[in-house]
Amino acid sequence: xxxxxxxEEATFRNEAAAWLANNQLTAAETQGLNRLQIAKLWxxxxxxxxxxxxxxxxxxxxxxxxxxxxxxxxxxxxxxxxPSRFFVIGQGMIGPTIMAWSTAEYCERxxxxxxxxxxxxxxxFSEPAGGSxxxxxxxxxxxxxxxxxxNGQKIWTSGAHYSDYGLIVTRTDPSVAKHKxxxxxxxxxxxxxxxxxxxxxxxxxxxxxEVYFTDVxxxxxxxxxxxxQGWQVCLTxxxxxxxxxxxxxxxxxxxxxxxxxxxxxxxxxxxIEDSAVRAKIAEYHVLEAGLKxxxxxxITALSRGELPGPENSIGKLVGAPKLQSIASFCMDLLEExxxxxxxxxxxxxxxxxxxxxxxxxxxxxxxxxxxxxxxxAERVLGLPQDPRADKGIAFSDIPTGGH
Amino acid sequence: xxxxxxxEQLMLREQARGFLAQHCPPAVTRxxxxxxxxxxxxxxxxxxxxxxxxxxxxxxxxxxxxxxYELAIIAEELGxxxxxxxxxxxxxxxxxxxxxxxxxxxKARWLPLLASGEMIATVAMTERPGQLSEHSISTRFxxxxxxxxKQPVADSAISTLIIVLAKNADDELVLCACDATHPTxxxxxxxxxxxxxxxxxxxxNSSPAEVLTGKxxxxxxxxxxxxxxxxxxxxxxxxIADVALEQACEYAKxxxxxxxxxxxxxxxxxxxxGMYVKNTLARSNAxxxxxxxxxxxxxxxxxxxxxRVAAIQASVYAAQENIQTHGGxxxxxxxxxxxxxxxxxxxxxxxGSERYxxxxxxxxxxxxxxxxx
Numbered sequence: 001x002x003x004x005x006x007x008e009e010a011t012f013r014n015e016a017a018a019w020l021a022n023n024q025l026t027a028a029e030t031q032g033l034n035r036l037q038i039a040k041l042w043x044x045x046x047x048x049x050x051x052x053x054x055x056x057x058x059x060x061x062x063x064x065x066x067x068x069x070x071x072x073x074x075x076x077x078x079x080x081x082x083p084s085r086f087f088v089i090g091q092g093m094i095g096p097t098i099m100a101w102s103t104a105e106y107c108e109r110x111x112x113x114x115x116x117x118x119x120x121x122x123x124x125f126s127e128p129a130g131g132s133x134x135x136x137x138x139x140x141x142x143x144x145x146x147x148x149x150x151n152g153q154k155i156w157t158s159g160a161h162y163s164d165y166g167l168i169v170t171r172t173d174p175s176v177a178k179h180k181x182x183x184x185x186x187x188x189x190x191x192x193x194x195x196x197x198x199x200x201x202x203x204x205x206x207x208x209x210e211v212y213f214t215d216v217x218x219x220x221x222x223x224x225x226x227x228x229q230g231w232q233v234c235l236t237x238x239x240x241x242x243x244x245x246x247x248x249x250x251x252x253x254x255x256x257x258x259x260x261x262x263x264x265x266x267x268x269x270x271x272i273e274d275s276a277v278r279a280k281i282a283e284y285h286v287l288e289a290g291l292k293x294x295x296x297x298x299i300t301a302l303s304r305g306e307l308p309g310p311e312n313s314i315g316k317l318v319g320a321p322k323l324q325s326i327a328s329f330c331m332d333l334l335e336e337x338x339x340x341x342x343x344x345x346x347x348x349x350x351x352x353x354x355x356x357x358x359x360x361x362x363x364x365x366x367x368x369x370x371x372x373x374x375x376x377a378e379r380v381l382g383l384p385q386d387p388r389a390d391k392g393i394a395f396s397d398i399p400t401g402g403h
Numbered sequence: 404x405x406x407x408x409x410x411e412q413l414m415l416r417e418q419a420r421g422f423l424a425q426h427c428p429p430a431v432t433r434x435x436x437x438x439x440x441x442x443x444x445x446x447x448x449x450x451x452x453x454x455x456x457x458x459x460x461x462x463x464x465x466x467x468x469x470x471x472y473e474l475a476i477i478a479e480e481l482g483x484x485x486x487x488x489x490x491x492x493x494x495x496x497x498x499x500x501x502x503x504x505x506x507x508x509x510k511a512r513w514l515p516l517l518a519s520g521e522m523i524a525t526v527a528m529t530e531r532p533g534q535l536s537e538h539s540i541s542t543r544f545x546x547x548x549x550x551x552x553k554q555p556v557a558d559s560a561i562s563t564l565i566i567v568l569a570k571n572a573d574d575e576l577v578l579c580a581c582d583a584t585h586p587t588x589x590x591x592x593x594x595x596x597x598x599x600x601x602x603x604x605x606x607x608n609s610s611p612a613e614v615l616t617g618k619x620x621x622x623x624x625x626x627x628x629x630x631x632x633x634x635x636x637x638x639x640x641x642x643i644a645d646v647a648l649e650q651a652c653e654y655a656k657x658x659x660x661x662x663x664x665x666x667x668x669x670x671x672x673x674x675x676x677g678m679y680v681k682n683t684l685a686r687s688n689a690x691x692x693x694x695x696x697x698x699x700x701x702x703x704x705x706x707x708x709x710x711r712v713a714a715i716q717a718s719v720y721a722a723q724e725n726i727q728t729h730g731g732x733x734x735x736x737x738x739x740x741x742x743x744x745x746x747x748x749x750x751x752x753x754x755g756s757e758r759y760x761x762x763x764x765x766x767x768x769x770x771x772x773x774x775x776x
Contacts, residue, residue, distance in 0.1 A: 200736035264533025390662030
């Protein structure tokens with residue numbers, strides 16, 4: 001066991017670090033640009049120097065780098081405040097799906113522009129009736145000559161309003177079992193008949209959209225996989241979700257708890273000396289450290305060419321509730337001041353309050369706590385599934401409670 | 404043994420619930436949440452017309468002279484609708500402070516105005532982050548004026564009277580009453596995580612004030628004031644916890660996934676049953692708290708702390724897991740789950756955190772437990 005880089009890894013890390021140090025966007029360059037424009041500028045700069053989509057083939061704008069090199073790059077890049085979230089879904093999840101399921105021609109058409117940041121993609125999977133149970137989705141696609149006509153609604157779509165293209169899963173046959181009647185398409189987000197509405201979240205922010213489709217036409221050539229093969233295509237995307245490293249931004253953590261506990265007092269002494277406070281911080285550290293070292297082990301597996309498996313569900317299952325809990329604890333340490341969430345006078349950057357208000361979303365997005373727990377029970381431990389009420393019958397016959 | 408409310412009290416509950424269903428539907432809370440208003444003035448007037456602010460104020464001061472059982476019932480109902488009102492500040496804290504600490508003359512001056520709802524009052528104690536304690540108070544009362552800063556103060560911008568915890572020239576604790584609208588009292592609005600309630604930083608600049616002189620103020624008497632408020636706030640929290648559970652159950656029956664209502668999955672079923680268990684224990688502890696408060700039992704410190712800790716745990720958990728049960732929709736602005744999430748956490752911090760009350764609970768337990776021979 002060795003936490004240090006190998007000689008090759010160290011060389012790569014130095015090269016990455018040096019490039020990053022010398023190529024940050026300057027204030028003059030980003031003057032007057034919005035976050036998306038800055039992200040595109042940064043992506044283009046990385047792309048032109050060969051630091052975009054490291055794992056992809058060079059002909060698609062990548063670097064042909066190994067998995068461990070990608071991890072090293074991400075570690076080095078995350079030391080800088082660079083905008084990346086606009087491309088996580090496209091480059092991390094959709095690019096690999098296109099590579100696996102589309103034609104060489106479309107790979108050449110779409111992937112380089114995805115790598116360079118010129119075009120942004122969104123993922124159109126979740127629906128009002130298909131969240132945890134994704135395959136219950138109802139957006140309909142009907143063939144009309146060499147085109148398909150789409151009608152329905154997607155929800156929780158990140159970045160739909162600034163995306164050029166999307167990856168959409170539709171129901172093409174409701175008369176067969178639910179996983180069998182699905183088909184995936186690439187879709188031009190500027191097509192007529194697409195309406196995008198932002199969703200205002202509980203925390204006041206709007207990271208997601210509802211996307212409505214009314215007689216939207218998609219060429220048959222944009223289909224990925226054969227008709228009815230949509231579920232397998234989706235699995236490629238979802239498998240890559242585990243690989244896509246999405247930085248959730250800073251949140252309440254042990255460091256924040258310690259900062260606050262050193263500052264405030266309990267019974268006339270710094271809170272950090274209070275044994276109940278110490279016990280709570282210790283609990284949180286055990287979780288944080290466990291996740292961190294779990295991550296190191298996953299990286300090691302990755303560097304040996306192993307694919308991340310369902311055991312990686314543990315990260316979100318532990319991380320999201322921990323964020324909610326430690327944010328609440330940090331607010332408690334502040335006592336009445338903990339209720340304040342004032343942008344003008346942020347206490348400890350408002351990190352605890354912002355995390356507390358954002359955490360409920362994290363416990364739901366990308367697989368709820370309950371779904372993650374099921375994945376561990378069924379896919380890791382091999383425990384039997386619940387009896388399924390929706391198995392072996394036509395999609396149209398599955399009970400929906402009248403919805 | 405009779406550990407239950409009387410028929411009249413249960414009737415009051417029913418009446419209060421019906422009244423609030425009509426006058427405080429979710430849209431009323433949402434309006435305040437989405438506007439810059441600190442409260443709903445019309446609802447305040449309606450509630451005043453019902454006489455709720457007058458509940459425990461003796462009849463000689465224009466009150467109804469009812470017991471704390473009635474006030475606990477009202478508190479629960481206000482919690483259930485997440486009422487956008489300064490009720491806890493004005494009734495559980497300011498009115499109580501005047502009842503406990505005011506001179507005869509001070510009671511006669513302010514209690515009738517508080518009873519009628521004409522006057523809104525609040526209490527200002529905290530100054531800096533962390534635990535409220537005697538040595539954390541640096542606001543000064545000197546030559547009939549107050550100087551210092553309090554924050555956060557709930558509902559101060561809509562109050563006409565503030566009861567301020569300060570220290571006098573001899574470094575002794577005093578509770579002072581101060582005209583909140585005096586030009587030397589400066590309220591700067593502060594956003595809290597529950598936009599349906601107003602908070603401010605309040606600056607006193609040699610502001611005219613008078614000491615509540617009915618009783619000597621010391622740290623123990625301040626804690627008693629907080630104990631009394633803790634029981635009533637616990638009842639509000641219970642209301643929140645129960646509605647969050649009701650909403651989650653309702654949604655779990657309607658929402659289908661994998662061909663079944665999600666409430667048929669044990670992950671959800673056990674979560675909701677767990678909420679019920681927490682709520683039920685919190686309710687029974689709140690009953691005991693209400694009893695101790697109503698009869699003036701010397702068991703109040705332990706009873707209040709127990710009710711408070713249980714109510715914090717139940718309400719925060721229920722509000723959190725109500726969102727979780729609703730899935731993505733629960734995280735939207737549009738759904739009402741957010742009201743309970745915000746208010747549950749606000750009330751959990753308002754008069755001291757769970758840790759503070761756990762500490763107080765064990766102190767009470769230690770004091771009441773005889774030494775083994």
